[in-house]
Amino acid sequence: MIKFTISIVGSYPRAISLGKVFSRYRSGKIDKTVLDKEIAKRTSGFMSLAKDVGASYTTDGLLRWDDLMDVTFSYISGPTKGELMRFYDNNFYYRKPVIKGEIKAQPDEYIKTLQEDMEIAKKVGYTGKLKAVIVGPLTYALLSDNRHYDDEELVFAYAKEVNSVMKAISSELVIEIHEPSFFEKGIKTSLISKLEEAYSEMVKGVNNEKHLITYFRVNPSKLETFFKLPVEVHGLDVIENINLLAQVYARIAKRRVFFGVLNTRNTKLEKISTIRRIINKGYQKGASQVIVGNAAPMDFIPEMIAVRKLKLLKKLGDKS
Amino acid sequence: MNLPPLPTTVIGSYPRPKWLREAISSAKNGRMSQEDLQEAFNDAAITVMRDHQVAGIDVPTDGEVKRDEMVEFFAERLKGFRFYGPVRVWGTAYYRKPSVVSKIEYNKPMLVDEVQFTKSITYTPYFKVTITGPYTMAFWSYNEYYKDRREMAFDLAKAINAEIRNLVEAGASVIQVDEPAIHSSAEEVEWAVEAVNESVKGINAKLMLHICYGDYKIVAPYLNDFKVDQINFALKIYNYKPLKLFKEHGYDKEIGAGVIDVHNRNVESPEEVYKDIKRLMEYFPMEKIWINPDCGLKLLPRNIAFSKMMSMVKGVQMVREELKKSGTVGK
Numbered sequence: 171m172i173k174f175t176i177s178i179v180g181s182y183p184r185a186i187s188l189g190k191v192f193s194r195y196r197s198g199k200i201d202k203t204v205l206d207k208e209i210a211k212r213t214s215g216f217m218s219l220a221k222d223v224g225a226s227y228t229t230d231g232l233l234r235w236d237d238l239m240d241v242t243f244s245y246i247s248g249p250t251k252g253e254l255m256r257f258y259d260n261n262f263y264y265r266k267p268v269i270k271g272e273i274k275a276q277p278d279e280y281i282k283t284l285q286e287d288m289e290i291a292k293k294v295g296y297t298g299k300l301k302a303v304i305v306g307p308l309t310y311a312l313l314s315d316n317r318h319y320d321d322e323e324l325v326f327a328y329a330k331e332v333n334s335v336m337k338a339i340s341s342e343l344v345i346e347i348h349e350p351s352f353f354e355k356g357i358k359t360s361l362i363s364k365l366e367e368a369y370s371e372m373v374k375g376v377n378n379e380k381h382l383i384t385y386f387r388v389n390p391s392k393l394e395t396f397f398k399l400p401v402e403v404h405g406l407d408v409i410e411n412i413n414l415l416a417q418v419y420a421r422i423a424k425r426r427v428f429f430g431v432l433n434t435r436n437t438k439l440e441k442i443s444t445i446r447r448i449i450n451k452g453y454q455k456g457a458s459q460v461i462v463g464n465a466a467p468m469d470f471i472p473e474m475i476a477v478r479k480l481k482l483l484k485k486l487g488d489k490s
Numbered sequence: 491m492n493l494p495p496l497p498t499t500v501i502g503s504y505p506r507p508k509w510l511r512e513a514i515s516s517a518k519n520g521r522m523s524q525e526d527l528q529e530a531f532n533d534a535a536i537t538v539m540r541d542h543q544v545a546g547i548d549v550p551t552d553g554e555v556k557r558d559e560m561v562e563f564f565a566e567r568l569k570g571f572r573f574y575g576p577v578r579v580w581g582t583a584y585y586r587k588p589s590v591v592s593k594i595e596y597n598k599p600m601l602v603d604e605v606q607f608t609k610s611i612t613y614t615p616y617f618k619v620t621i622t623g624p625y626t627m628a629f630w631s632y633n634e635y636y637k638d639r640r641e642m643a644f645d646l647a648k649a650i651n652a653e654i655r656n657l658v659e660a661g662a663s664v665i666q667v668d669e670p671a672i673h674s675s676a677e678e679v680e681w682a683v684e685a686v687n688e689s690v691k692g693i694n695a696k697l698m699l700h701i702c703y704g705d706y707k708i709v710a711p712y713l714n715d716f717k718v719d720q721i722n723f724a725l726k727i728y729n730y731k732p733l734k735l736f737k738e739h740g741y742d743k744e745i746g747a748g749v750i751d752v753h754n755r756n757v758e759s760p761e762e763v764y765k766d767i768k769r770l771m772e773y774f775p776m777e778k779i780w781i782n783p784d785c786g787l788k789l790l791p792r793n794i795a796f797s798k799m800m801s802m803v804k805g806v807q808m809v810r811e812e813l814k815k816s817g818t819v820g821k
Contacts, residue, residue: 189582196582236581253727254580254753256704259674261587261630263580355676437574437589438634471632472575472587 174449174460175226176483177428179383179405180238180303180348180467182216182231183476209234210290217296223480226298227344227381227461230287237264238348238467239313242305244283245335246328247276252315258350258386260435260470268315269324275331277338284343299344301381304332306349307368308361313351321361329372336376344379350466352396353389362395369399381405381428385466386435390417397421407465408448409433409440415448423456430465432479437471439478442485449486462486491616491664491696495819496767496781496806497548499746501700501722502620502666503560503786504541504553505795510534531556535604536611541792543613545799546807549664551618552608554786559585560622560668561630563600568649570594571631583789589632590642596649605660619662620700623669624650624689625682630671640681647688658695665690666698667718670785673701673709680712687717698722698746702785706732710739722746724784727753730766733773745774748784749805750798755790757797763805776813781806 184192188208195205212233220228235241237257243249249267257264284302291300305313311324319327336345351357352365373380383405384396397404405428406418429452431445445462452460462483468476491497506514513530516522522530538553557563565571565588572591576584601619608617624646628639636642654665667689672682690697699716701709702724713721713736721741725732725748736745749766750758763781770779781802787795813819 184578186576186584189578189584193582254703256674261579261671265580435632436634437632469578472577474575 173453174462174486176224177227177301177381177461177463178220178223178225178229178480179346179428179430179463179465180229180232181235182233182468183471183473184233184469185212185473188212188233210286213287214290214294217291217294219477219480220298221294221296223484225463225480225483227301227463228296228298229301229303229346230283230290232303232467234283237262237469238303238305238350239264239267239310241280241303242267242310244280245275245277245304246273246331248273249314255313258354262469264313266313266315267310269318271318273324273327273331275334277335280335281338284339288340288342299379300342301344301346302339303346303348304336306347306352306382307332307372308357308365309349309351311361312354312357321358322364325361325364325368326371329368332372333374333376336373336378339378341378344381345376346381346383347401348383350383350385352384353387353392355387355389362392365395366398366400369401373400379403381461383428383430385430386410388414388418390414393417393421397425402426403428403459403461405461406430409465410435415451419451419455422452424458426459426461427452427457428461428463431462432464432482434464434466434468434476434479435470437475439475440482442482445482445486493548493616495776495810495813496779498546498803498806499549499618499722499780499782500542500547500551500799501702501748501782501784501786502551502554502618502668503557503788504538504551504555505788505790505792506553506555507534507537507792510555532607535607539608539611539613541796542799545796546803547799548614549616549618550612550614551620552604552611554620554788556604561588561627562586564622564627565631567597567600568594568646569597570635570645587630587632590635592635594642594645594649596652599656600653602656602660605657605662609661616664617662618664618666618698619657620666620668621650621654621657623667623672623699624685625678626669626671628685629674639678640685643682643685644688647685650689651691651693654690654693654695658693662695664696664698665693666700666722668700670700670702670704673704673706676708679708683712683715687715690717696720700746700785702748703727706735710735710741713739713741714743716743718743720744720746720780722748722780722782724748726751726758726766726784730769733770737773742778744778744780745770746780746782749781750783750787750802752783752785752787752790752798755794757794758801758805760801760804760808763802764808767805767809771809776818
């Protein structure tokens with residue numbers, strides 16, 4: 171039997187019924203307490219699912235936030251919400267943070283949310299580790315409408331501010347850093363080469379376990395830099411990059427890795443045999459721990475499919 | 491086509507009147523018959539056509555009021571698709587993204603009824619019919635069946651071509667293929683263009699292509715390869731920056747220029763539209779410019795959508811007046 175750990179990454183589909191509650195709140199028909207109560211109820215349902223699946227790590231499903239970049243407004247002040255932009259090559263759109271002046275850490279709202287999440291986790295009896303989602307500095311810089319800094323300055327300014335956000339996060343939580351832009355094409359090499367320094371600044375003095383999550387594309391030429399970034403777990407979308415796995419396996423000896431094995435951009439269910447093969451190979455190639463889960467945010471698939479896919483993980487075998 | 495200089499058109503969708511939304515809801519709950527709902531749809535198409543006429547749109551549509559969503563509508567009518575549930579596009583906006591679970595085949599006419607009805611209510615022979623293109627259909631569907639997206643897109647192109655042929659036979663003379671996803675992938679754009687061309691192969695009508703939102707750099711080198719007469723773009727939202735890019739790539743078809751931001755509720759003034767058109771004319775000859783909003787107006791409140799159309803037409807009229815005065819066009 172194979173040994174593996176399950177981690178649920180990023181967002182869980184926000185049900186249309188919850189979307190309607192958001193609409194009612196935004197049009198002034200209900201107050202915030204009603205919305206918060208509904209979000210807590212849905213978050214509770216999601217954490218029960220994480221418990222049922224046997225996930226050792228999970229986020230809160232990010233049901234509160236419209237998109238990944240929306241989370242940053244709860245811990246960074248200064249930017250305003252700009253126009254809708256396509257989230258990579260998905261038919262999913264996010265609001266660009268518009269940066270016209272200095273950005274500053276202001277984590278109070280986010281910390282309060284995370285505290286509520288911890289209470290929900292306790293209530294539903296979820297005993298795994300809860301993760302706080304933070305957007306990585308490269309992704310933040312590239313997905314923002316930055317009118318104040320140059321890209322490199324913004325990467326470092328954000329890393330510096332996020333350092334104090336991370337320090338304010340409870341030591342009980344794991345920090346999940348989303349960096350989907352890392353393997354994107356057309357990013358200046360000079361920017362990528364500075365990333366190790368920016369990450370060092372971002373995680374300096376932060377003792378929480380940190381998982382770095384990338385998704386969609388893997389560019390083998392950037393793998394060496396990727397594995398140098400100072401985090402405990404390096405995460406890759408393997409299901410969309412099956413043909414590049416040999417190059418990934420070559421670099422994982424003695425490392426803890428997260429393999430995104432559930433494709434959240436297709437409704438087709440993965441074969442259990444494929445997932446098993448990926449995990450086994452990971453261990454054969456010397457990984458100290460193979461963590462598996464959804465490869466990317468789950469906003470892109472219907473909730474019914476998200477549940478089916480997550481439940482596939484239950485069928486894999488013994489969890490470590 | 492006998493149209494004034496700088497012809498005005500819409501991209502397609504228009505806000506459904508509130509009473510139609512209520513009728514749809516009633517029909518879903520069994521409180522209204524399908525027959526009555528059909529009548530409500532037709533009444534709504536007449537209402538939208540009237541809004542377009544009052545605003546002075548030269549090439550109107552029926553507002554696509556009979557379609558819920560641009561991919562869903564066709565996926566429900568073609569063979570090969572199934573639905574698992576809604577997915578979010580942004581914020582609180584959802585659509586039912588279909589999954590392809592078997593070979594895609596043309597089943598039966600999808601828009602012929604719509605064309606026949608529009609023909610009966612239009613104030614101009616130059617009404618426009620829109621249809622979602624093969625690449626966008628493929629890109630915005632899940633693939634559980636085909637080896638790859640290319641194979642899926644070309645089967646879709648065949649089905650769409652069959653439908654367009656039927657639309658022309660039913661009396662449509664202006665057809666717009668909507669391809670908002672065409673510039674989603676630099677690796678796929680070359681064959682995506684071929685798929686679109688396959689979908690319009692042998693069609694005898696004025697053909698337009700709609701592209702919006704995203705990285706135009708991906709598609710810019712291929713724009714002249716599309717076998718259509720015109721491509722219309724979202725430009726206002728980008729403050730017309732892509733014009734330079736199109737010029738650099740020698741784009742030489744008609745351009746439908748988006749001068750109305752459909753993601754913003756502030757109504758552009760006619761003067762703003764006028765200035766923007768003057769800017770467009772620095773890049774393209776007047777004869778090749780059509781004027782339209784950036785995208786469908788569906789997501790705006792109806793009064794705002796109408797005001798935006800009015801401003802657009804008034805801005806165009808200001809330019810036309812100036813052109814007449816200068817003798818550039820006949821009085």
